[in-house]
Amino acid sequence: MGSSMLCFSCTSFVLNVIYILLFLTLFRFSFSQPVCRDEERSSLLQFKESFITDYSASDEPHAYSKVAFWTNKEESRDCCMWHGVECDEITGHVISLNLSSSYLYGSLDSNSSLFNLVHLQILDLADNDFNYSQIPNAIKRLSKLTYLSLEDSFFSGQIPSEVSELSKLLQLSLCNNIDPFGKSLLELKKPIFESLTSNLTSLEELFLNNVYISSTVPKSLANLSSLTSLFLRDCHLKGEFPVDIFQLPNLQYLSVRFNEDLSGRLPLVLNQRSSLKSLLLSGTRFYGDLPSPVEKLASLTEFKASGCNFSRAILSSISKLNQLTFLDLSENNLSGTLNFDMFIILKNVTVLVLSQNKLSLIFSSWINENFPQFTVLHLSCCNLRTFPHFLMHQKNLQILSFVGNSLIGELSSAICNLSSLKVLLLSNNKLGGELPHCFGKFSKLVSIVDLSNNSFSGNIPEFTKGNQLKIINLGYNQFEGKLSKSLTHCKMLRYLNVESNKLNDIFPYWLGTLPELIILQLQKNEFRGVIEEPRTNLHFPKLRIVDISYNNFFGKLPLKYIQSWKTMRSTSLVDSNYMMTIPFQTRSTSINVNYSYYMMITPFQIRAKNSLLTYLHYLDITIAIKGIRIHYEKIQNIIAVLNLSNNKFDGEIHKIIGNLVGLHALDLSNNLLKGGIPTSLTNLTKLESLDLSQNSLLGEIPSDLDHLSFLQYFNVSYNNLSGPIPHTHLITFDSSFYEGNLGLCGILLQNLCGALEQPLPSYEEERNSPFQFGWKVVAVGYGCGFLIGWFIGKVVIARKPNWLVETFSIRG
Incomplete structure (x- = not known):
């Protein structure tokens, strides 16, 4: 009993103390x-x-x-x-x-x-x-x-x-x-x-990405002993990077990426206390051997050195860092034979990029389950002939790139076992045969598939509902039959390329239901027939680039579709989210427009909320027209291109095309078009390329086309045009772009325009004219003056070809 009372008394005392402490805490907090x-x-x-x-x-x-x-x-x-x-x-x-x-x-x-x-x-x-x-x-x-952040x-x-x-700043961020x-x-x-x-001696973190500095990196940065993070990406830096900065004892994150005029070498000896975790050198002129002192960086988790000038890689010594998670040595001058088994030791590596070197990779012939579980694997241009066996045991692989190798044979159905795959890049190989039946449904996570420039044959596979596909490139193969209507299940599709195959079908109007489709390439196939009026409620609502050239389409131009392409009628920036770099690219070789798509891989960020990989892809566009290359970087959604050339379209060029004011390139060449060049084309103020050659067009070239100041290519050759060539901007193009039009005249051609070429009045007209005598004198004087002036002009131009440009701001 006494013992129980004692326990109760003790418990009561403890509770009272707790209550008092809580009260005092709340009392203090309130004040x-x-x-x-x-x-x-x-x-x-x-x-x-x-x-x-x-x-x-x-x-x-x-x-x-x-x-x-x-x-x-x-x-x-x-x-x-x-x-x-x-x-x-x-x-x-x-x-x-x-x-x-x-x-x-x-x-x-x-x-x-x-x-x-x-x-x-x-x-x-x-x-x-x-x-x-x-x-x-x-x-x-x-x-x-x-702390001061004014970034982005x-x-x-x-x-x-x-x-x-x-002077008290510990962190300064002015980037982006x-x-x-x-x-x-x-x-x-x-x-x-x-x-x-110079005065910010306490700095711990300095973020100046995308600030235009255009100078050398000051050696005084090596005096900032507290510095843990230094980010100088894309700052137009130049000169030699001070090697002493690598010796800063607290430096953990260093990025000088994409400063193409910045050179440097890794130090031969690193501070043994170095705590460097992330070293980002991609897109610079750093040179020398790898890994040099990298093997001594016990804390290093991320090393990016793509697009540099490293010439030799002692990769075996990298295996002494086993903390590495991200290794990118692509686009250097590394050569020799590399046994891929060395990466078995690097258990933590999830991203490995060795593409575009002069390496030859050797894989074990047996199935090896001990490799790291990669999430990103880029082995493009590594002289591969067969798929490595270890891929069968990769459970986390999200991006797989084997572009530009010599892979042969058929694509194994084992590819369908990569259940986490998001990006598959196998272009520019020697693969053939039919695609496995599981291909169109093996992973609902896949967003990019590029099988271009191979020898795949048979039908395009069926795609299942609910897929995440955004980019499909099957160009330059031997696919045949009809375009699979299961593509309508690809509701997120932005880019479809089936160029240079053997597809035999009518115009796939049903693709108009795809709400996100931006680019459609059907050129160089056997598509045929009249493009009839749209049969669906949605008529390609976001389409901006269309290439259906080199097919067998005929009839009138598809005006109903052209009228419905509202995005081509816009010149505004539609979507600015596609604006980062880090290229992993595949170029097609279409006759007028080349497309590249780039992948942005954003691994562990210093101040990010998590360390998961995120993916963003966009299209990078180069319009290549008979030797003229116009490059559009990171702004694909404001580019519009329409290519209907090399078909059998007839009738007139309707004025409605002039409503597509967002067009940067228009190609209607090699058809059977008649009538005149509509003056509405002068509304296309963004136009950089216009090709109307090889048709049966009549009449004059509208003089207002001379005001299209962005034009870099203009071709109306081999039509039935007549009259003068507008003489300001359009005479700067080569004369071959006007040949084959017997009625055209101008300074570029043999038949000059002017009074001498006008028909002389008849005798009766001359006799009855009140200016009979005066007209003769004026005509003779004008003619002689013109001939003398023309002759002198030819001499001057021959001796001083720039005189016309300098005097009248025109080119001969």
Whole structure:
């Protein structure tokens, strides 16, 4: 009994102590909550009112307008409780402002109330749209800042020297301020790079990706002993990279990728205390042997050195890093024979890229289950003849590329066992036979399939419902029969290429139901017949590039389709999400338009929310027209191309084509078209290539076509055109582009236009003219003057061919 009472008494005492402590904690907490200061609340509200909410100002899927919840209402006046705001617990001053991904749109200048918050230690304005504002000089007023992020927010111009006065900064991020076409907006010239960092001696993280620096890398960076992250991607850096930077004791992440004028060597000896985890050198001129000291980097997890000038690889020594997860040595000058079994030791490698070197890979003849479980494997141009056996045991493989090898035989049905596969690239090999029956349904995760430039035959396989296919390239094979209507199950399909096969079918109007289709290539097949009016409610709603050339289509031009292609009638940027680089490319060789698609692989990011691989693909386009190559990089959704050439279309070129104002290339050559060139084509102000040759067109070349200043190729040869060639821009093209038109005249051709070529009046007309005598004198004088002038002009041009250009801004 006594014992029980004692236990109860002890328990009661303990509970009382806990209650007292909880009460004291709550009491202290209630009095330690900071209260917003009136002047800082006012500054925050003024800052809010100076911007509007624009939901296109952020690409972050979890973005929301933090300032939307800021209010002066009594119940919510405490700014320390507002979204994105943090106050000092004692003083109540605002010390942190995180407005990243807040849909802010507007300009920021030195008069902004933001700079009244002089106690700020953290300022994050990333992922907004500040409308090409310059970074205000008033930034120096925030002298207590330790963290400043203005990345990806459309700031432009020179980075002010006042940034270098923020001597307490630990992290500075000004990266990825680029326009919709990928051009750098921020630049670092005055102050120069070295001046910016000279006073920032406490820096731990420096992010300047896509800042236009265009200078050498200052050696003084090697004095920043606290530096852990240095990101200088695509900054137009040049000269030799200071080798001492590799010796920084705390450096973990170093990226100087895509500075094509930056050279350097890895140091022969590395600091034994080196903690380097990520070394990114791709797209530079780093040279020498690999791995050099890389084998001593025990912490290294990511090494990217693609597109460099490394000449020799002692890859066997890399196996002494067994922490590696990402290894990319593609596009170097590495040569020799490599036994692939060495990678068995690298158990943690998930991404391996050895493409486009001079290596010859050797695989064991037995089935090996001990290889790492790759997620990305690129072994293009590695002199392979057979598929490696270890692929049968790959359970996590998402991207597989064997482009440009000498693979022979049929594609095994074992490929269907790769259940995680998203991208399959097997172009430019010697594979043949029919595709396995499981091919069209082996993985609903696959988004890209490229089997082009092989010898596959038979029918195109059936595709199942619910697939994720976005790019299908089956061009340059021997597929036959009809185009499979199961392609309508590919609801996410953006790019379909079946060029240069033996397909025999009518125009596949049913593809018009695909809501995302942007590019359709059917050229060089045996498609036939009249392209009738659309039979579906959807008529290719997003189609921008169409090539059905070199087939057997006839009848009138498909005006109903042309009228329905609304996206070709737009010149605006439709989708700016396709704007990153890291190319893994396959080019087709169509007669007019070459397409490349690139894969962006974004592995472990420094500040990312997770470390999963993400994938983004887009199309990179080169229009190649008889020797003229027009390259469009990273902006595929504003390019429009229509190629109906080398068929048997007849009738007139309807004026409705002039509504396709987004067109960059139009090719109607080698058909049976009649009538005149419609003046509505002068509406195509973006046009860079126009080919109407090899038809039966009549009449004159519309003079307003001379105003299409973007034209780089213009061909109307072998028609029945007459009249003068417009004499400003169109006479700059080669004379062969006008030949075969007996009625055409102009400075480019033998038959000159002018008064001498006009029919002379009859005798009766001359006799009855009140200007009889005067006309004769004028005619003789004009004719003699013209001949003399023409002769002198020929002499001058022969001796000084640039005289016409310099004098009249035209080319002969």
